[in-house]
Amino acid sequence: xxxxxxxxxxxxxxxxxxxxxxxxxxxxxxxxxxxxxxxxxxxxxxxxxxxxxxxxxxxxxxxxxxxxxxxxxxxxxxxxxxxxxxxxxxxxxxxxxxxxxxxxxxxxxxxxxxxxxxxxxxxxxxxxxxxxxxxxxxxxxxxxxxxxxxxxxxxxxxxxxxxxxxxxxxxxxxxxxxxxxxxxxxxxxxxxxxxxxxxxxxxxxxxxxxxxxxxxxxxxxxxxxxxxxxxxxxxxxxxxxxxxxxxxxxxxxxxxxxxxxxxxxxxxxxxxxxxxxxxxxxxxxxxxxxxxxxxxxxxx
Amino acid sequence: xxxxxxxxxxxxxxxxxxxxxxxxxxxxxxxxxxxxxxxxxxxxxxxxxxxxxxxxxxxxxxxxxxxxxxxxxxxxxxxxxxxxxxxxxxxxxxxxxxxxxxxxxxxxxxxxxxxxxxxxxxxxxxxxxxxxxxxxxxxxxxxxxxxxxxxxxxxxxxxxxxxxxxxxxxxxxxxxxxxxxxxxxxxxxxxxxxxxxxxxxxxxxxxxxxxxxxxxxxxxxxxxxxxxxxxxxxxxxxxxxxxxxxxxxxxxxxxxxxxxxxxxxxxxxxxxxxxxxxxxxxxxxxxxxxxxxxxxxxxxxxxxxxxxxxxxxxxxxxxxxxxxxxxxxxxxxxxxxxxxxxxxxxxxxxxxxxxxxxxxxxxxxxxxxxxxxxxxxxxxxxxxxxxxxxxxxxxxxxxxxxxxxxxxxxxxxxxxxxxxxxxxxxxxxxxxxxxxxxxxxxxxxxxxxxxxxxxxxxxxxxxxxxxxxxxxxxxxxxxxxxxxxxxxxxxxxxxxxxxxxxxxxxxxxxxxxxxxxxxxxxxxxxxxxxxxxxxxxxxxxxxxxxxxxxxxxxxxxxxxxxxxxxxxxxxxxxxxxxxxxxxxxxxxxxxxxxxxxxxxxxxxxxxxxxxxxxxxxxxxxxxxxxxxxxxxxxxx
Numbered sequence: 001x002x003x004x005x006x007x008x009x010x011x012x013x014x015x016x017x018x019x020x021x022x023x024x025x026x027x028x029x030x031x032x033x034x035x036x037x038x039x040x041x042x043x044x045x046x047x048x049x050x051x052x053x054x055x056x057x058x059x060x061x062x063x064x065x066x067x068x069x070x071x072x073x074x075x076x077x078x079x080x081x082x083x084x085x086x087x088x089x090x091x092x093x094x095x096x097x098x099x100x101x102x103x104x105x106x107x108x109x110x111x112x113x114x115x116x117x118x119x120x121x122x123x124x125x126x127x128x129x130x131x132x133x134x135x136x137x138x139x140x141x142x143x144x145x146x147x148x149x150x151x152x153x154x155x156x157x158x159x160x161x162x163x164x165x166x167x168x169x170x171x172x173x174x175x176x177x178x179x180x181x182x183x184x185x186x187x188x189x190x191x192x193x194x195x196x197x198x199x200x201x202x203x204x205x206x207x208x209x210x211x212x213x214x215x216x217x218x219x220x221x222x223x224x225x226x227x228x229x230x231x232x233x234x235x236x237x238x239x240x241x242x243x244x245x246x247x248x249x250x251x252x253x254x255x256x257x258x259x260x261x262x263x264x265x266x267x268x269x270x271x272x273x274x275x276x277x278x279x280x281x282x283x284x285x286x287x288x289x290x291x292x293x294x295x296x297x298x299x300x
Numbered sequence: 301x302x303x304x305x306x307x308x309x310x311x312x313x314x315x316x317x318x319x320x321x322x323x324x325x326x327x328x329x330x331x332x333x334x335x336x337x338x339x340x341x342x343x344x345x346x347x348x349x350x351x352x353x354x355x356x357x358x359x360x361x362x363x364x365x366x367x368x369x370x371x372x373x374x375x376x377x378x379x380x381x382x383x384x385x386x387x388x389x390x391x392x393x394x395x396x397x398x399x400x401x402x403x404x405x406x407x408x409x410x411x412x413x414x415x416x417x418x419x420x421x422x423x424x425x426x427x428x429x430x431x432x433x434x435x436x437x438x439x440x441x442x443x444x445x446x447x448x449x450x451x452x453x454x455x456x457x458x459x460x461x462x463x464x465x466x467x468x469x470x471x472x473x474x475x476x477x478x479x480x481x482x483x484x485x486x487x488x489x490x491x492x493x494x495x496x497x498x499x500x501x502x503x504x505x506x507x508x509x510x511x512x513x514x515x516x517x518x519x520x521x522x523x524x525x526x527x528x529x530x531x532x533x534x535x536x537x538x539x540x541x542x543x544x545x546x547x548x549x550x551x552x553x554x555x556x557x558x559x560x561x562x563x564x565x566x567x568x569x570x571x572x573x574x575x576x577x578x579x580x581x582x583x584x585x586x587x588x589x590x591x592x593x594x595x596x597x598x599x600x601x602x603x604x605x606x607x608x609x610x611x612x613x614x615x616x617x618x619x620x621x622x623x624x625x626x627x628x629x630x631x632x633x634x635x636x637x638x639x640x641x642x643x644x645x646x647x648x649x650x651x652x653x654x655x656x657x658x659x660x661x662x663x664x665x666x667x668x669x670x671x672x673x674x675x676x677x678x679x680x681x682x683x684x685x686x687x688x689x690x691x692x693x694x695x696x697x698x699x700x701x702x703x704x705x706x707x708x709x710x711x712x713x714x715x716x717x718x719x720x721x722x723x724x725x726x727x728x729x730x731x732x733x734x735x736x737x738x739x740x741x742x743x744x745x746x747x748x749x750x751x752x753x754x755x756x757x758x759x760x761x762x763x764x765x766x767x768x769x770x771x772x773x774x775x776x777x778x779x780x781x782x783x784x785x786x787x788x789x790x791x792x793x794x795x796x797x798x799x800x801x802x803x804x805x806x807x808x809x810x811x812x813x814x815x816x817x818x819x820x821x822x823x824x825x826x827x828x829x830x831x832x833x834x835x836x837x838x839x840x841x842x843x844x845x846x847x848x849x850x851x852x853x854x855x856x857x858x859x860x861x862x863x864x865x866x867x868x869x870x871x872x873x874x875x876x877x878x879x880x881x882x883x884x885x886x887x888x889x890x891x892x893x894x895x896x897x898x899x900x901x902x903x904x905x906x907x908x909x910x911x912x913x914x915x916x917x918x919x920x921x922x923x924x925x926x927x928x929x930x931x932x933x934x935x936x
Contacts, residue, residue: 003536004602006324006405015604016548016563023549023617023658048561048604050592052553135396142395162725163394163419163641165426166714167563168655172723186407188398194316268312 007195014041014183015048016167017146018130021181022048022055024171025128028181031117032058032078032085034070035247036203037132037184039077040192043201044183045130046081057084059120059129063112064089065100065249067225073204088120100251101230108249118154121178128171128179136188146185152176193270197263206244207266209258213237220254245270322400325533328409328424328457330417330448331434336465340434340503341408344525345399347510394424403529418674418688419641421451422728426714429534430459432524437470437500440480446487447674453491454637454690456707456730459531461497463524468502472515490677499524538601542626543567543575544704544712546657547619551606559590559606560615562658565711567623568600569607574624577615578702583624584611618659620702620712628702628712631734634695638665638685642726644719646685647813649820651850652726654697656715662698662853663717664820669693684813685727694735706730721845753833757791760932761830763855764923766839767848767902768865769894770880771872773911773919774839777865780920782837790933793829795822797840810891816847823851830859835932843899858930863923864905869894871912 004012021028030045032038045054058078078085090098093111100108121129135142145161147169162170173179184192196203214221215235222229223244224237229251231237242255243266260269307315331337397408409424411417425431431452435445452460462484470476477500488496499508500519507513510525522530544566551559569575573586589596590606599605607621615621620628640646646665654663671682671691685691706713707730717727754761764781766774775796782794801808805821808814819842829836842848852860872894873881884892891897902908907926909919927933 002600003323003533004600005320006322006400007320009324009535009602012563012602012604019548019561019604020658047592049551050606051557051590052551136398142397163423163716163728165423165716165728166710167427168657168714168716170655170716170718170723170725172653172718174723186396186398188400188405190319190400191405194319197316198320264312264316267316268308271308 007191007198010187010191011044011047011195013167013186014044017169017181017183018045018048018054020169020171021128021130021179025179027124027126028056028128028130029059029086029121029124029126030054030056030130031132032060032074033132033247034060034066034074034077034204035132036192036196036207037134039201039203040187040195041130041132041184042077042081043199053082056130057086059086059088059124059126061113061116061120062087062089063108063116063249064094065108065112065251067204067206067223067247067250067253069204069206070247073202077202086120086124088116088123090116090119099228100249105252108252121154126178127173128181130181130183132184133182134187134189134192135185144182144185146182147171148180148182149173150178150180154178189270190267193263193267197267204247206247209241209243209261209265211239212242212255214240214242214255221257222253223250223255225250318402319400322403322405323533324405324407325430325528325531326407326409326428327430327432327528328411328421328428329432329434330411330421330425330452331436331444331465335434335436336503337410337434340432340463340465340501340509340524341397341410343503343506343509344406344408345397347506347525394420401525401529406528417447418451418639418690421448422455422639422641425452425455425457426710426728428457430461430528430531431457432461432463435462435464435480435484437464437466437473437476437480441483441487443675445484446677449488449491449493450672450674450677453493454639454730456710457493458534458537459495459497460493461499461524461527463499463501463503465501465503467500467507467516468505472500472502472507474516474518477519497521497527499527535600535602538566538709539568541566541708543569543573543621543623544628544709545569545605545607545621546659546712547615547617547621548658549617550615557608558612559608560621561604561606562621563604564599564601565657566601566709568598569605570598571595575609576622576624576627577613578620578622578628579630579700580614580619581627581630582613582615584609584613586610618657618701620657620659622702628704629734630700630702631736632697632700633666633735634697634703635669635732635735636693636695636729637732638691638693638695638717638727638729640685640687640689640691640727642719642724643687644722644726645687645812646689646691646717646727647816648684648693649813649817650844650846651720651853653718653720654695654715655718656701656703656731657712659701661701664696665693666696667694683811693729695729695731703731703734705732707732719846720849750831750833753831757833758934759790759833759835760859761833762835762859762861762927762932763826763830763851764835764837764861764863764927765826765842765848765851766837766863766865767842767905768911769867769869769872769899770841770892771875771877772865772867773916774841774865776916777909777911777919777923778837778839780916781923784920784924785835785933788933790835791833792835792837794837794839795826795829796838800825800840810897812844812891812897815843815891815897819844819847819851823847823854826851827854830855835927841893841899843893843897845900845902848902861907861926861930861932862902862905863907863909864902865909865911865919866901867911 090112098108098111133141145164213224215237221242243258244255260266329337395410399406411420411424433448464477464480481498500516501508507515508523545562545564547560548562551561569586571586576583587610588608589599622628648665648667651662651664654661668682668691670679671689682691704712713731715729716725719726766778768774778794782792785792805818808818826836826838883889884895893899
């Protein structure tokens, strides 16, 4: 008999986790960020519940500042999967016109993502939410459980996590409490790319290198995705062959110069360039402890 | 070694092809902070070249700030995690790290060596195929080494590497290495550890980690990495054992498709195979192994699949699909080893929820046979288990479950216990064997049932459960209620705390463990009396929610009436009918509810009597009115 490969094992584990959630919680949802990890998570959900479509909706907590290509891709995917897509935008944020340019990345992220997510979870009464976070992404994630509990105020207490033994997940919770579930906990960035390649999973074209209009700002290449982006004096968008290692709000996501326009080339570049992927996210730069703090406050 | 950069650059597709077929090994490292465990993991990550430049830059900066290696890079900082811990220089939980070589991908569970070791190490080890036990060559086998070895044996680690580290500090001495190996072998025999490999190391300098190095030409065994790349993964062993698949979820999208989903925990399965479903014992054959990518010819341990059967038999979540000739056993009473993982101690007799595979049932520990001291391996008598306590216990479940002994299959023999009130995971255990075969025990069937007995008495049986502080007025009110019921021609019985303690529960004291057992017995007696058709009144402080819930669960729906006799502590203490509060205040009475033992207020009692504001007559009338309203007794 043959041993399973690492990807087969990771796949089986993720499917097991998703089925546990569906069997034991009342109202689950899958957080869909439109990125590559979400793409893999969605693909695994399809496998876990086939031939039926996954028995939960997708939720996109939108900030209004995602790349245009992401919106197009998102709507196509939901249609193709036959799943309900819920889009939530923090109405208070809209009212105050919170945006990354005027308010900075910290406030923008807090209001539109962290608060927006809490609002959506409360509004629909979801008691479990799948997220695509991985333990290899960042230090505080390495210790987070697969099933991560949140108080009714959506707070995470890193000192008080339930032990997870064998394949047993304790999903019991009090009224008002919820669980964030991370089926991709044990995947690495390379696993994700390799799986996308092997399984031919569709991803947003922004991951592939192409000529795109960018400006250089604080050492990062920011793509001018629409005309809402205020240009500083002397800034002129130039066409450069770039791609994105992670996707988020376009003003907060740095591009890298690249020639990689196929999946093998992307993986090759990733393995050779040696800069960890969250580098591209402006929100992590403050300090190593910043993500842990955000998570305690309810960020995914 | 590790990632061949040349291949990545020259032939990425070839590289991906090779990487695609890598296996996965999960292992755990144990040993104290000082043994160089973090340094070793840091080095493995570093040597497998999976560190990114920004991470390296951050570590170099951190090395100067927090590091302990002077100007040299402190690999240990790579594996530190949460902010508070970094400042204290310790790790406090289980963290998972990832790296890969040309042959395998690895997931390392890193656990700390301080006081929470038992809980964290057992957690980390539960998913590990192998363990690395770090020993400082200067100090040899310490109490901690023995403790960690015991835990590895307990959790059933099949492959153990004893990494004798810091060989650079003992002049790479073969004699020292041999001495430690001999001592460890002698000790490990008692534990039943079998597959052991000893490797002399210097995690700091790198000898025998990835390559042999020049300092220990006398050592001819594998390097640590060489070992990790070739040791057997547990699933390969499990493939050769009988089929087990705990059913997770029944997929029924339409009338023509009824799939039983789950992860195969042992053995393999093919279409046409005969299977048996436990605990029901029903049999059928596999019709299809469905997956999204098409039907499989065969599925093996470790795969998540959907099975379709030839026959329409009733199967639901929690059932276990077995090979027909070698099915899982079923039982409801076990001998087990239990590891306690919570500040609130294990109390025998208290009902917990048990999750085993995909089955969740109510469970009580009937007895702690003995506790094991992890430092000396001595057995000591125990009435309860505290945080990190390990005990051999007898376990009793509310219904039979399908299981295998833990040493044969961790998935069908390992369980967690969940507190019913807080929902915390409070314990983890390993089933050893069934105490008796459940199939042989059937409830004695009787022709005259509870309903018949109640009708003969012109009433519906009920249990009126009075709870409240000592001196709250429970007995006084219950007594008057009984008088009134008796006068109205009802058949009743009053179980009073003090009276029961003189007889049935004479052997019990007032510790938390004894209080739990006290209430368990009272609840069982009340259930029998209700079964006899009586209206039972109980007057017990019954301070804990869990036990009141247990009593409630024993009775039929609507039969259990919880009456909270709510008298403020100062009023009860003022009354002090038996002089007990005064004694307790003087310290002559320990574990007195309200003084040094907690009373957990009922959250939603059927009746809440604010007893200080009511006369006994009014309180009793309120109880009678509730019984009428619920049609348990007839209206006037």
